[in-house]
Amino acid sequence: MRRVAVRSVVLAGLMAFGGVVPAGAAPGEAGPEADVAYHGRVALGHGQLRIWLVPENEGPSAVPNATLRVRLSAGLADRQQLSEGCARVGQREVVCETGPLPLHGRGRHIGLVLELGERTPEVVVRVDTWWDGGATDRNHANDEHVVLALDTGDAYAF
Template identity: 45%
Template sequence: MRGIVKSVLGVALAASAVMGTGAGTSAGAVGPEAGAEAGFGVGVGFGVGVEAEAGVEADLAHHGHVSLWDGRVGVWLVSENHGPSDLSQATVRLAFSEPMAGGQELPTACLWSSDRVVSCRTGELRAAGGVGELALDLRTAGLPDELTVEITTAWRDGAAADRNPANDRHRVLVLATGDPYVF
């Protein structure tokens, strides 16, 4: 019974994450079909309602830089798996303190969770060397002098443990100077 309730809850949460605020995916679709176009199955990529195998461990790390200038935000992100287990994929969440302008296209591996949150699949990350890269060029809704970006792993496919979670969680204050703020 617990598994059924968890699965139903997972489907509902994944559907609401895919629907977000109606911003859709890079193709401009809205609703559950938006997730399918971006390659997200219901629950897949978000890990909602999915139980990880006991004992499987993967150490994800996210590094890169963020820049802010003239109402634009540039994010360059590298995701790595330091092992010991391979991951078929993971989801990284980027949460901005300022809302982003609507109607923006994202890479096919990403979708809008809200006007302040983008969730992206990393692709396969093999142990001890698997690397996934992501580049975003976004417009903010206004012209902020600064903003904060929180980068976190939202889901690790099949991995129950990450003994070093500090390297996949970052909070970066970015000033509107155009300079790259490294994390």
């Protein structure tokens, strides 16, 4: 199962990252409309960043799968133990598939514990959609977040 999940994340990311296919559509084709959103918490403590989030879809169409991206202002440690369906795509980036997002429903809960390369007093965490499963999402106010996490162990909600 993990191999299939990571393969779909990487394939989706290559399509979006390469710029060949705009997120949400195949060439010359507009996908169904959806409104993907992310809600969660970020906490930084002792060089370890914890992220908990839930993807949601406000509709008007269901999304079979999407990929969210987490980008950091600090570098990650070389070795990471990532959650199922997640893959590292750079020195400061991780992507995770959401699983199916039903109309007016939630996807799977995603939890990440990321080890930083060096301890830092703060990290800026950016969460956004890397690939939207073929849907068109016109409202990015609820799926693009920037959170400043201080090295206090406190959780910051988004």
